[in-house]
Amino acid sequence: MASRFVSWLKNNTERSVKSGIDFIRGSRYPKTSEVSPQPPVRPNLSPQPQPPPPVQLQPQHQPSLQPHPPPPEQQSSPSPQPQPPPPEQQPLPAPQPQPPPPPEQPPAPYPQPHPPPPEQPPPPSPQPQPPLPPEQQPPSPELQPETETQVTPSPSPSPSPEPQLQPQRRTQPSPSPPPPQGDHKWPRGKEALPKGLVANISDLQMQPLWGRRKKVNSSTSLFTAAVGIKQKETVDKMVTKFLSSNFSVMLFHYDGVVDAWNDLDWSDNVIHVSAINQTKWWFAKRFLHPDIVTKYSYIFLWDEDLGIDNFDPGRYVSIVKDEGLEISQPALDTKKSVVHHAITSRWKNSTLHRRVKTGGNKNGCDWTSQYPPCTGWIELMAPVFSRAAWRCMWYMIQNDLNHAWGLDLMFGYCAQGDRTKNVGVVDAEYIVHFGFPTIGESQSKLLENPCNSSATNARMEVRKHSHNEYKIFKSRWQAAVKEDKEWVDPYPESWNYSI
Numbered sequence: 001m002a003s004r005f006v007s008w009l010k011n012n013t014e015r016s017v018k019s020g021i022d023f024i025r026g027s028r029y030p031k032t033s034e035v036s037p038q039p040p041v042r043p044n045l046s047p048q049p050q051p052p053p054p055v056q057l058q059p060q061h062q063p064s065l066q067p068h069p070p071p072p073e074q075q076s077s078p079s080p081q082p083q084p085p086p087p088e089q090q091p092l093p094a095p096q097p098q099p100p101p102p103p104e105q106p107p108a109p110y111p112q113p114h115p116p117p118p119e120q121p122p123p124p125s126p127q128p129q130p131p132l133p134p135e136q137q138p139p140s141p142e143l144q145p146e147t148e149t150q151v152t153p154s155p156s157p158s159p160s161p162e163p164q165l166q167p168q169r170r171t172q173p174s175p176s177p178p179p180p181q182g183d184h185k186w187p188r189g190k191e192a193l194p195k196g197l198v199a200n201i202s203d204l205q206m207q208p209l210w211g212r213r214k215k216v217n218s219s220t221s222l223f224t225a226a227v228g229i230k231q232k233e234t235v236d237k238m239v240t241k242f243l244s245s246n247f248s249v250m251l252f253h254y255d256g257v258v259d260a261w262n263d264l265d266w267s268d269n270v271i272h273v274s275a276i277n278q279t280k281w282w283f284a285k286r287f288l289h290p291d292i293v294t295k296y297s298y299i300f301l302w303d304e305d306l307g308i309d310n311f312d313p314g315r316y317v318s319i320v321k322d323e324g325l326e327i328s329q330p331a332l333d334t335k336k337s338v339v340h341h342a343i344t345s346r347w348k349n350s351t352l353h354r355r356v357k358t359g360g361n362k363n364g365c366d367w368t369s370q371y372p373p374c375t376g377w378i379e380l381m382a383p384v385f386s387r388a389a390w391r392c393m394w395y396m397i398q399n400d401l402n403h404a405w406g407l408d409l410m411f412g413y414c415a416q417g418d419r420t421k422n423v424g425v426v427d428a429e430y431i432v433h434f435g436f437p438t439i440g441e442s443q444s445k446l447l448e449n450p451c452n453s454s455a456t457n458a459r460m461e462v463r464k465h466s467h468n469e470y471k472i473f474k475s476r477w478q479a480a481v482k483e484d485k486e487w488v489d490p491y492p493e494s495w496n497y498s499i
Contacts, residue, residue: 203295204248204271221317222296224250224288226280229257231304231436238308239266245313248296252283281397281404290391297321299390303381307336307432316384316429323352326389326415326422329378331430338435341373343425350427354420371493376412376419380404381433389414398473403462405470409494410477419491 190198204222223242227235239249249270251261256276261267273287280301293299298317311330320328331346331353332339339345342365343356355375356365365374385393392414397404412419437459474495481489 200291201294202292204250204293206269206271220296221247221298221300221313222250222293223247223300223302223313224252224280224284225300225302225304226252226254226278226283227304228253228255229260230255232261234307234434235304236264238302238304238306239264239270241308241311242300242313243269247300247313250287252278252280252287254278279402279404281407282402285394285397285399288390288394290387290394293390294387297387299385299387301383301385305434305436306382307434309432311429311431316426319351319426319428320384320386320424323424324422325352325424325426326386326417327378327411328352328384328424328426329382331425331427333430333432337431337433339433341377341379343373343375343377344379346425346430347427352424352426352428354424370420371491372409372412376415376423377408378411378423378425380408382431383408383411385414386416388416392416398476401469401473403466403469404473405466406473412491412494 190200223239225235225238235251239251242249243266249266251270251272253272253274254277256274258272258274261272273283275283280303284301288299288301298320300313310333316330319325329344332344334345341356343353345357347353347357355367355369356373358366369375393411396407396410396414412423415422478495481487
């Protein structure tokens with residue numbers, strides 16, 4: 001009787017240890033789905049045959065049913081402690097009724113003892129026991145969903161990460177249409193208009209107020225001049241010849257007299273602009289903006305005291321185009337003209353020249369000279385600019401300087417390349433420079449009586465003011481060169497020479 005009691009006590013002790021281990025394992029590895037609580041299984045005290053060792057099941061890879069692993073700190077903890085669910089965990093779905101699991105079989109290392117006699121009372125409730133040493137613990141079965149129960153996966157205990165907000169790219173406007181061919185700027189302010197409506201260029205062609213539109217002048221060149229009524233005859237010859245060569249014409253009236261030109265046949269076909277005692281450079285800065293005259297391949301900006309009996313505008317344009325001249329002027333007839341610089345004198349039996357002849361010039365020029373006025377230079381009285389050169393020149397003209405003295409010294413900077421090649425004087429088409437003083441409110445008195453002291457004094461004041469503007473322009477240039485560290489001066493010795 002005592003031996004049976006010892007066997008029964010040993011059996012119950014082993015069962016208590018196993019129940020404690022299972023209890024601890026259950027709290028250490030909580031299942032993701034809660035099932036209905038099962039009543040405690042009474043130990044089977046009837047004699048049973050020795051069962052075969054349980055077959056170790058391999059883990060089945062079912063991503064849809066695989067429960068989320070516990071946090072890393074719980075897996076690495078040596079002592080199994082129950083962890084409360086995270087506060088942010090969502091409530092689990094309602095448990096589904098599950099069939100009772102089969103009775104658990106003891107692990108292989110613990111043999112099944114003989115059951116105690118049936119008349120003995122049931123053992124007391126098992127109490128948790130301390131875990132066995134690692135070398136005595138049975139292998140932990142892999143946590144697998146039971147095959148006979150359908151486990152519904154629950155949401156992960158950790159909160160789902162917030163979706164990463166990608167930075168919103170600012171919607172870019174549709175690309176602007178490419179600028180039209182030419183060297184003019186594509187206008188700003190067009191963004192509010194449909195592309196097909198944008199008119200980015202203009203010209204000086206006049207249009208009628210009613211009736212049939214006039215035939216559009218197909219001219220590719222523009223002739224402009226500062227004129228006064230005292231030079232009406234000379235101007236009449238110039239305008240008539242340029243209009244016959246299909247030029248557009250704009251006249252700048254520096255004396256304010258406009259109606260006196262109405263008796264000429266061409267008066268209504270040209271543009272008249274009037275401002276008292278202003279030079280052609282003042283008018284050009286305000287009325288010949290490059291975007292306005294971009295239609296024209298060449299812009300003529302002449303004085304009024306020029307004779308053109310031996311000059312043909314069409315042939316002149318053909319020569320400068322063929323020779324690649326960006327800035328040019330017609331040569332002067334030395335027998336009839338007032339010549340201030342040798343480079344402007346006409347060479348006989350020549351189409352054009354780009355430098356002064358050696359000998360007999362006041363500037364000491366020879367064939368090796370590379371500076372104005374020996375080469376790469378023309379005079380202010382009758383310049384002709386290409387479209388590209390005029391865009392540069394317009395920016396060079398100072399808004400508050402009227403006479404533009406010193407500007408011709410800098411013409412080479414706008415020659416679109418080597419000034420010794422792209423600036424020249426055309427000999428085949430030449431003009432006469434009469435040299436009349438044509439500006440100033442006292443010019444009429446000067447023409448009637450050159451010895452008049454008041455008229456002479458006025459003319460001297462004009463020259464004095466022109467020289468002062470030259471000094472201002474020179475100082476501005478030099479200051480701008482020092483300020484702009486990125487700009488490279490192609491002709492750093494330009495101001496070392498006097499004209």
